[in-house]
Amino acid sequence: MGRPPDPARRERTLARATDYVLAHGLAGLSLRPLAAALDTSPRMLLYDFGSKQELVAAVLAEARRRGARRLAENLPPEAGSPEEHLRGIWAWMSAPERAPFVRLFFEVHADGLTHPENYPDRAEAITGWFDTLGATLRGITTGPDDTVTPTLVMAVIRGLLFDLTTTGDRGRTDRALDRFCELLRR
């Protein structure tokens, strides 16, 4: 008996907190401004998530879930040549709508370099692409267990994303991807 729990509240808070972190970044995150923006209180954030660290972990998990879902919705899994796929991935990841995700991605990586203990499964963010890419890049890969080609492909995309987010030079980065496609084709 007693008042029934309301798990939906935690989910609502998590969703809005994820919006907030995507908008404002992880670096200077603090409970009081976050709570104010979410029309709640630090008290409730700790009540629902236990501690700031667990809240951040939940937000990152939620952001990853969202990213994966959006990706699955927007990348046709089977159609087209490997080159078309590569261009599709680049177009999708470099689109302005993805900028908050990209920023959070780079932010987590940087923090993970100083505090690896906080991100036990961060390597998965890299190797998780191999299964997805290995299938769509068939014809470029040297075999079904080729991890080197996906590694290079994702390195190009991440490196160009790094460049684009720093310089904002869309034309030059787009052309650099064209050049990479050209190298792959020959």
Next chain:
Amino acid sequence: MGRPPDPARRERTLARATDYVLAHGLAGLSLRPLAAALDTSPRMLLYDFGSKQELVAAVLAEARRRGARRLAENLPPEAGSPEEHLRGIWAWMSAPERAPFVRLFFEVHADGLTHPENYPDRAEAITGWFDTLGATLRGITTGPDDTVTPTLVMAVIRGLLFDLTTTGDRGRTDRALDRFCELLRR
């Protein structure tokens, strides 16, 4: 008249502060622990640098100066094929001794995504390579003003550095660079 100024003290402090930041990262930097590690006081740090922000700017400038000097010392500017050059750059940047610089580099980039106003010349960290690389990559570039090839080459290196610092998988990242060289050769 009066006691003469001692500008050497500021330089000594700057050098040691740069060591400290390279070792501990920029993210959680705070004056009191820094001063303790440097056998000085927060009072003196502010006396010499004016504010924490100016101190950080000075440290970043010093770190960039060091990196450039080390690079100039270790990369033969003229000898060898473009491929050898590329391998040399990768070997140099991915060496464990460079890890602190790489970490700081990624950290500054991530912070710059959230606070661009603090890094007015951060694009230079990208485009600064073009002159250096354009010369050494002659034979791969399409012309003397080709910025696309250096963009792609540096994207590969940065992307692979991102991978290596996250996964620690030296073998796979080395092989990915081999594969890139192979693509360039054909």
Next chain:
DNA sequence: CGTTTCTTGAAACAGTCGTACCATATACTG
């Protein structure tokens, strides 16, 4: 010596941080 300038220590200020404690409000059961 006194004067002047640079250097340095100690302490305090005003603020933010994550978090814990205590009381109360709310919604349900019997």
Next chain:
DNA sequence: CAGTATATGGTACGACTGTTTCAAGAAACG
């Protein structure tokens, strides 16, 4: 209604932040 569980507000604690203030020390000069 009482009883019981969850939900929530308010407040305060201790630690930390960058920075300022006040005073004194240290090294030059006349």
